[in-house]
Amino acid sequence: MGNVVVRDYMIPANDFTVAGEASSSVRKILTQLGVTPHAVKRTSIAMYEAEINAVIHGHGGKAHVEIDENKIFIQISDEGPGIADLELAMQEGYSTAPDSIREMGFGAGMGLSNIKKHSDLLKIDTEINRGTTVNITVFFNK
Amino acid sequence: MEQEYFHSVTLDKDKCKGCTNCIKHCPTEAIRVRNGKAVIIRERCIDCGECIRVCPYHAKKAVTDPLSSIEEYKYKIALPAPSLYGQFGTNFSRERIIDALKHFGFDYVFEVARAAEIVTHASAQYMKNEKIKKPVISSACPAVVRLIQVRFPSLIENLIRIESPMEVAAALSKREVHDKFGIPFEDMGAFFISPCAAKVTSVEAPYENKKSNVDGVLALKDIYLPLLDIMKKQKEEIPEQFSLSSAIGVAWAGTGGESQALKKGRRIAVHGIKNINAILEQAVQEGLNDIDFIEALACPEGCIGGPLTVENPFIAKVNLKNEIDKISRNDGHRIHKIDNVDELIWKSTVEYRPIMQLDDNMMKALEKMQRIDEITESLPGLDCGACGAPSCRALAEDIVMENAKETDCIFKLREKVNDIAHQLHQIDDMYPPD
Numbered sequence: 001m002g003n004v005v006v007r008d009y010m011i012p013a014n015d016f017t018v019a020g021e022a023s024s025s026v027r028k029i030l031t032q033l034g035v036t037p038h039a040v041k042r043t044s045i046a047m048y049e050a051e052i053n054a055v056i057h058g059h060g061g062k063a064h065v066e067i068d069e070n071k072i073f074i075q076i077s078d079e080g081p082g083i084a085d086l087e088l089a090m091q092e093g094y095s096t097a098p099d100s101i102r103e104m105g106f107g108a109g110m111g112l113s114n115i116k117k118h119s120d121l122l123k124i125d126t127e128i129n130r131g132t133t134v135n136i137t138v139f140f141n142k
Numbered sequence: 143m144e145q146e147y148f149h150s151v152t153l154d155k156d157k158c159k160g161c162t163n164c165i166k167h168c169p170t171e172a173i174r175v176r177n178g179k180a181v182i183i184r185e186r187c188i189d190c191g192e193c194i195r196v197c198p199y200h201a202k203k204a205v206t207d208p209l210s211s212i213e214e215y216k217y218k219i220a221l222p223a224p225s226l227y228g229q230f231g232t233n234f235s236r237e238r239i240i241d242a243l244k245h246f247g248f249d250y251v252f253e254v255a256r257a258a259e260i261v262t263h264a265s266a267q268y269m270k271n272e273k274i275k276k277p278v279i280s281s282a283c284p285a286v287v288r289l290i291q292v293r294f295p296s297l298i299e300n301l302i303r304i305e306s307p308m309e310v311a312a313a314l315s316k317r318e319v320h321d322k323f324g325i326p327f328e329d330m331g332a333f334f335i336s337p338c339a340a341k342v343t344s345v346e347a348p349y350e351n352k353k354s355n356v357d358g359v360l361a362l363k364d365i366y367l368p369l370l371d372i373m374k375k376q377k378e379e380i381p382e383q384f385s386l387s388s389a390i391g392v393a394w395a396g397t398g399g400e401s402q403a404l405k406k407g408r409r410i411a412v413h414g415i416k417n418i419n420a421i422l423e424q425a426v427q428e429g430l431n432d433i434d435f436i437e438a439l440a441c442p443e444g445c446i447g448g449p450l451t452v453e454n455p456f457i458a459k460v461n462l463k464n465e466i467d468k469i470s471r472n473d474g475h476r477i478h479k480i481d482n483v484d485e486l487i488w489k490s491t492v493e494y495r496p497i498m499q500l501d502d503n504m505m506k507a508l509e510k511m512q513r514i515d516e517i518t519e520s521l522p523g524l525d526c527g528a529c530g531a532p533s534c535r536a537l538a539e540d541i542v543m544e545n546a547k548e549t550d551c552i553f554k555l556r557e558k559v560n561d562i563a564h565q566l567h568q569i570d571d572m573y574p575p576d
Contacts, residue, residue: 003508005515020427027426033507034499037295041426048427069504 005029005067011051011076013060022063023047026072033067039140043072046118049111050076050134056101057081058132071120071139079131086126090116149187150204150342151194153180157201162527164193164202169415170292170497174540175530185497188288189340190415190440191449204339204450207358209365212247215331215357219319220248221311224255224387224395225337225445226362227465228458234373236386236465242372243335246365252315254334255391256478258307260314262390262403263479264486265304269407269434275300277425277433280400282306284344285440286418287492294422295494303488307394308334308341310486312355331357335365337395337448338441352489361450388476389469396459397444400437407434414442500543514538522553 007029009022023044030040047063054061058078066073083089089096092113116122121137160178165171172186173193180193180201193202212218220243227236240251261282269278279300281287290297305313312332319325334341336359345354393399401409410433412421418438424430441447446462447455480486500514501507517538524534529550531537540546549555 003505003512005508005511020424023427024423027423028498029511031293031496031498032500033511034496034502034504037298037494041296044426045429067508069508 003068007065009063011054011061011063014055016055019052019055020048023051026065029067030072035140039138042118043138046115046136046138047074049115050074050136053111054078056097070141071137074136075133077131077133082128082130082132083126084128086124148343148347149182149184149189150339151182151187151189151191152203152205153182154201154203155179157199159199163196163198165527165530165532167192167196168532169289169419171532171536186292188285188292189343190285191339192415194339194449204342204361206336206342206361206364209360211358212331212333216329217319217325218248219315219330219332220251220335221254221308221315221332222251222335223337223445224258224392225448225451225458226335227392228395228446228462229362229366229451229453230370231461232464238373238376239369242369245372246368250315250319252311252318253387253391254307254311255387255394257311257314258391258394259387259478260310260480261304261307261486263477264483265302266404267483268302268304269404277430277436278302279436280438282400283439284340286438289418290422291492291495292497294426296426297422298492298494301492305486305488309355316355333358333360335360335362337362337445337451339449340440363450363452366452387478389466390477392462392466392469395445396462397439399444401435404435408432409435409437411437413439413444415440510542513542517541521551528552
């Protein structure tokens, strides 16, 4: 299988106390591997946003991570309600988060656009009532 | 290399019992127990002093200069940290403490609190620049700067690039003494009276790679009794004869002092190394761009909770508050400042120190990571610390980095002993052919 480091994480639903643990763990691994601080930071932000999305909207889910010499691939999937209008959801400031979530400082509608900004490849598969899978790739030498 | 990894925090081997308290509390996993004694991995240590605080046998200590070292200089300058004022209780005012320092043998006292006001003024100017990276993170606590250097390199650009009050006090006091009394610079020795070990390290091995203006660091706990003795022999009323710092500078000794002094913007004050770790983690992940300033002090309650202080930090806090209230009544909010704040800006920057990195070669690092994963999986996962590493994963890392072996784990050792016993038993059953 070559030199690939693989990680799998569970993302619990609606539990903000553990939200961000997966991306925090990945940040430590990338630092140990000697990835540049800039690429580590981009990965952390992108993965954290996707993780939080799964907590808020997706009733939790899971994260699968593969790291090789050149890049990190992150797949975050949930079995939540899906995204009705992906193009609209990608716009900065668009949010469907309920007030209770916004009051906690989340759900400002920056999530997906922020992921796009901090990743090199972004592919989102979504189906209403079936769930959403976010595929993020960050290249280390960019 | 010696210079680069100088540390104030050291181990007294005779007192160390080889327990797991320090390895469990170290925020950078810089301590291991080997052959029954703790060992500090020098390049990882950030001198936060957490191990000094948790060691039940007082085997961890901070190396500071002996009180007698002030005798090496003709003209002796004391730079008391404002935390000193919280140590003695209501009968001992700041005026009395400063007077006692003079009786102790210092020719001149320059309050670090005064320099803190100058830094406050410079920081407020600095924050006006709209191009700076938010949140701005205080660089006053050297343990925090070093934590960022080793664990949060992407936040280096958020650090405020202004000299610490201690450095400012040392430089300005010497200039003041030179201008007032014509004393040559080479005759002067400036001594910081310190609540912590991290300051010693920042004098001996400054992270901005320049020579410190501080000539020595005395531990607050060493000078505490001599000062108390002097004060007890004195009359209570001391005439005010020097330019004292205002409430703003004195408040820097506790959590919230530095950030409140800035007056503008959304500011938070974080204290305790674990809390700082958490907020920095959040700053990396979420950006925290809606916060303008993060004050970060590694010790609980700020510098008054430093490992070289004497008084309980919560009592020191109320002592300090009394002093601050008194100053506020007398003096309003006068603040010391200097006109040319550019002179306080760092001349060079702090650098990323990738000490957590497994290998310079990424392919080899990936291989090592895979082996660490495999070994971690095979360990019991109790994080008991009996092997001398803080967690099973840390032991796996040590094994792969060839600093430990699998049988350091007592569970692995037991498995191995069982195996051998089993084999012996099998051999025992084998009889030679008749």
